Amino acid sequence: MKRIHRDPEKFEVISLFEAMSRKRGLKIGDEGSQAAFIEELSRSFGSGKSNPILIHGRRVEGMFEYVAASMGKCVLIKREDAGDVCSAIQGVLPPDFRFVLESGEEIFVEVKNCHKKDPNHPFRLKDTYLESLEAYCRIFKRELWIAVFWSQWKRWTLVSPRDLRRNGASLSISMLEAMRQNQMAMLGDLMIGTTPPLVFRVIADSSKPRSVDDSGEVAFTIGKIELYCNGRAIENQLEQRLAFYFMLHSDWGGENPRAEVINGDLVYFDYVAQPSEQTPGQGFEILGCLSDMISRHYNDLTASDCDVVQLSPGVEPDSLGVLIPSDYKGKDLPLWIFHLRPSAA
Numbered sequence: 001m002k003r004i005h006r007d008p009e010k011f012e013v014i015s016l017f018e019a020m021s022r023k024r025g026l027k028i029g030d031e032g033s034q035a036a037f038i039e040e041l042s043r044s045f046g047s048g049k050s051n052p053i054l055i056h057g058r059r060v061e062g063m064f065e066y067v068a069a070s071m072g073k074c075v076l077i078k079r080e081d082a083g084d085v086c087s088a089i090q091g092v093l094p095p096d097f098r099f100v101l102e103s104g105e106e107i108f109v110e111v112k113n114c115h116k117k118d119p120n121h122p123f124r125l126k127d128t129y130l131e132s133l134e135a136y137c138r139i140f141k142r143e144l145w146i147a148v149f150w151s152q153w154k155r156w157t158l159v160s161p162r163d164l165r166r167n168g169a170s171l172s173i174s175m176l177e178a179m180r181q182n183q184m185a186m187l188g189d190l191m192i193g194t195t196p197p198l199v200f201r202v203i204a205d206s207s208k209p210r211s212v213d214d215s216g217e218v219a220f221t222i223g224k225i226e227l228y229c230n231g232r233a234i235e236n237q238l239e240q241r242l243a244f245y246f247m248l249h250s251d252w253g254g255e256n257p258r259a260e261v262i263n264g265d266l267v268y269f270d271y272v273a274q275p276s277e278q279t280p281g282q283g284f285e286i287l288g289c290l291s292d293m294i295s296r297h298y299n300d301l302t303a304s305d306c307d308v309v310q311l312s313p314g315v316e317p318d319s320l321g322v323l324i325p326s327d328y329k330g331k332d333l334p335l336w337i338f339h340l341r342p343s344a345a
Contacts, residue, residue, distance in 0.1 A: 001069045001318040060113040062312035070321030071188030076100040093132035117152040122172035158183045180343040189291045193284040193336035195230040197274035210266045239333040247273040249296045250287035294321045
């Protein structure tokens with residue numbers, strides 16, 4: 001899935017001027033109108049970039065677009081709330097996205113961010129707001145879904161408005177309730193497990209100098225790279241790519257590199273990823289959900305430790321995940337793949 005580029009510097013700026021001219025009576029050939037447009041553009045951008053709610057909300061919307069594009073079940077994604085809408089029906093509000101799935105189903109999705117750490121804290125929507133979204137969807141005879149990013153938990157859920165509980169003039173759902181009704185599998189989400197640990201091994205070229213000096217430093221030439229799963233070398237390129245992706249973006253923690261030194265010469269050093277705790281007798285451990293890994297990759301590209309540096313990364317939307325073939329049978333990287341369905345209760 002690739003983005004259809006529209007030359008925003010050329011078309012979007014003119015569209016914005018058109019919208020502002022209707023509101024402020026600007027004239028396209030008038031220098032005063034041009035100056036007023038640029039001044040308002042600068043003021044609006046300065047105000048917007050200082051608004052953390054606006055910035056984080058927009059960034060989470062972009063994150064969901066990349067998550068959906070990278071999981072492999074969407075054939076088209078369109079930002080539905082962009083541009084003008086004319087309607088004979090009053091009180092309609094376009095949701096954030098229109099998705100066309102590989103099954104042919106077409107849905108609308110509204111994306112929200114909840115920053116509460118308590119998994120029982122209710123995420124709320126005003127009933128008038130939700131009704132405006134649903135009124136828009138009814139015109140197209142399509143269903144509305146609500147995607148919530150529980151930012152403290154780095155977890156996505158996708159639920160129907162019918163899953164929300166009414167409380168006066170608002171509707172709500174907690175993270176625990178949303179997880180029970182989660183429909184992210186509709187977009188291709190999976191929970192994945194394998195056998196720990198995963199190891200990325202950097203092997204020193206034995207034909208080149210590799211001696212460790214008295215201060216503990218060593219200059220060496222990389223001879224080759226190997227990947228291991230539970231002590232077994234991974235030889236297949238797809239399995240190598242999957243293992244490396246899981247090491248970078250799964251729930252498993254990384255450790256400081258371990259060096260193997262024999263007779264004062266560096267042989268190799270290992271980067272190791274494994275869960276903090278293991279489940280006795282299970283035979284595998286959960287790496288996490290694919291949507292969580294894509295979101296983690298997105299965060300790495302768009303945010304520093306304390307600030308947002310980009311609203312979306314400069315890469316194609318489908319490039320942040322890894323596609324696991326439906327008939328995958330790992331030779332050296334066994335995978336346990338779970339398709340999570342919502343509770344019937």
